[in-house]
Amino acid sequence: MTGKITKDYTLSIIGCGVMGQALLSAIYNAPKATNEELASFYPSKIITCNHDQKSTDQVLKLLETYGESPNGIKVECSFDENEKAVKDSEVIILATKPYLVESILTPLKPILQNKQQVIISIVAGWTIESLCQYSRKVSRVMTNTPAKFGYGCAVVSHSSEVDSVEKALVKELISKVGSYVELPEKNMDAATALVGSGPAFVLLILESLMESGIKMGIPLKESKECAIKVLEGTAKMVEITGEHPSVLKHQVCTPGGTTIAGLCVMEDKGVKSGIIRGVEEACNVASKLGKKK
Numbered sequence: 001m002t003g004k005i006t007k008d009y010t011l012s013i014i015g016c017g018v019m020g021q022a023l024l025s026a027i028y029n030a031p032k033a034t035n036e037e038l039a040s041f042y043p044s045k046i047i048t049c050n051h052d053q054k055s056t057d058q059v060l061k062l063l064e065t066y067g068e069s070p071n072g073i074k075v076e077c078s079f080d081e082n083e084k085a086v087k088d089s090e091v092i093i094l095a096t097k098p099y100l101v102e103s104i105l106t107p108l109k110p111i112l113q114n115k116q117q118v119i120i121s122i123v124a125g126w127t128i129e130s131l132c133q134y135s136r137k138v139s140r141v142m143t144n145t146p147a148k149f150g151y152g153c154a155v156v157s158h159s160s161e162v163d164s165v166e167k168a169l170v171k172e173l174i175s176k177v178g179s180y181v182e183l184p185e186k187n188m189d190a191a192t193a194l195v196g197s198g199p200a201f202v203l204l205i206l207e208s209l210m211e212s213g214i215k216m217g218i219p220l221k222e223s224k225e226c227a228i229k230v231l232e233g234t235a236k237m238v239e240i241t242g243e244h245p246s247v248l249k250h251q252v253c254t255p256g257g258t259t260i261a262g263l264c265v266m267e268d269k270g271v272k273s274g275i276i277r278g279v280e281e282a283c284n285v286a287s288k289l290g291k292k293k
């Protein structure tokens, strides 16, 4: 049997922790597919694979909060049964910690090499080449924690053996975390920094805005609400207008006014270059993680 994807195929999630559950949630709860081709991209069954009973119970608890899947997906939760799950699956989502990948995939290698299933890997630092020793069909994904709420961003690169139908399937499933961007793998370390670590950088900015309100006497709750809306509203404004941020920034700057005064101090303090250099440093660290393999 090959890993050819049929209409009623099975998908396994190996490592159903924080990110595995985010993907499970996004795929299981995806709105009903609008045509037959898209419907065929949804598995009829998802098998979640964990290491022990305790983490499997967490997945079962999460499933209790869901209604029926709009695309009719059934879920089977397992632990310590990776081999059986992989044997029964046509598509595999790999979502374990990077240091465990080798020990998890090595015993599965004969099955993977035989079936050549599509491996959708969200594991940081594991390159397409390093995963191709198990199956030649690899889609490497970098996503982030807002994916848990449907506001994630996923950057995706494929190995050359992933065909156009499989690419469309990966896009349909993974885009459910929020947004989907396809890039060559050479951009993956930068995507790890910008997308994967990005929420921590934005939270630093959010925290700073919030604390500025508190410092000037606005209570914590209201400072937090204002800071969240400023970030959310500004991002939406850039998205809706399609304008470059600097154009919109200058529209807020009245000559001799408050905004330009604030911006000048921030430029003096190196806020912009600090952010750029910080993201670049995260990218440098990501590239070293990849080379450890």
Ligand SMILES: NC(=O)c1ccc[n+]([C@@H]2O[C@H](COP(=O)([O-])OP(=O)(O)OC[C@H]3O[C@@H](n4cnc5c(N)ncnc54)[C@H](OP(=O)(O)O)[C@@H]3O)[C@@H](O)[C@H]2O)c1
Pocket: 014, 015, 016, 017, 018, 019, 020, 049, 050, 051, 052, 053, 055, 056, 080, 082, 095, 096, 097, 098, 100, 104, 122, 123, 124, 142, 143, 144, 145, 196
């Ligand atoms: N968290 C993020 O913000 C983020 C963002 C982007 C990408 N990633 C990537 O996502 C991956 C997962 O991260 P995470 O934060 O979701 O980790 P996590 O919460 O620790 O989840 C990993 C899961 O793997 C399971 N596992 C361990 N050994 C296993 C085995 N032998 N067979 C099957 N499952 C096993 C664990 O189950 P047990 O508890 O039973 O051991 C756990 O549920 C990482 O590679 C990371 O690079 C994470």
